Amino acid sequence: MQGAVSLGSLLVLGLAWMLQAGPVLQDDLIPIQENFDLGQFMGKWNEVAVVSSCPYYMEDKRENPVIVALDLQQVAPDGNFTMTSARFSRNGTCKHRSTNYRLTDTPGRFFNHVARFGADVDSFVVHSNYNEYAMTLLLSTEQPSGTKTSKIKLYSRSKSVSAxxxxxxxxxxxxxxxxxxxxIMNQNIGQCSGEQETNPVSTQPQGD
Structure with missing residues (x-):
């Protein structure tokens, strides 16, 4: 595997973000890709594996474990970026969704707000070699309940990853x-196209 690096040195902290509860993680304790390069991270990815502390998300993914095609494009001139996803729904139709991400002062950390769930989402690129795979951590806080959940996702430039x-x-x-x-290992059932939905970027302040 080209550029293979063990995550052991990055993960010695043994962080925990437990189901529906748990302490707020301190930013400086979350491992992020060293010398993160946003330009190299852009482009096409495939979401090949996921896991989450949110039972509703996991139930939905188990019912429809399909690879999600992702296209990340920077938005000039502010440098923020848009992620467009495409996946087959359970009834076989294809869904596209576009989500805008705001950059933070920390390279490799992004923010977006999901209006339909009232959730603020912090995303971190934990590790990537850019041309093969990327591992991301998403920490969500629902408002006004303050309920916290996490997702960990594995992206691949192809439809699979090495052992x-x-x-x-x-x-x-x-x-x-x-x-x-x-x-959950997502399954490859082909490419799709469909109508696009948009989740606009939030203007709410978010600590970096």
Whole structure:
């Protein structure tokens, strides 16, 4: 595997973001890709594996475990970016969704607000070699309840990943208090096209 790097040195902190509860993670304790390069991170990815502390998200993914095609494009001149996703729904139709992400002062950390759930989402690129795979951590806080959940996702430039990358992903999952047995491996059922929905970027302040 080109550029393979063990995550062990990044994950010694053994962070936990437990189901529906738990302490707020301090920003400086979250491992982020060193010397993160946003330009190299842009482009096309495939979401090949996911796990979450949110039972509703996991139930939905188990019912429809399909690979989600992603296209990340920077928006000039502010440098923020848009992620457009495409996936087959349970009834076989294709859904496109566009989400705008705001950059923060920390390279590799992004913010967006999901209006339909009233959730502020912090996303972190934990590790990537840019041309093969990326591992991301998403921490969501629903308002006004303050309910916190986490998602950990594995992206690939192709429709699969090597065994070594998958093992590193399992290590990341365990070190964030989730079970690697719960990981959902998405299935490749082909490409799709469809109508697009948009989740606009929030203007709410978010600490960096």
């Amino acid at each position: 070594a990358v998958l093992e590193d992903f399992k290590t990341l999952v365990r070190d964030h208090g989730l079970s690697d047995d719960a990981i």
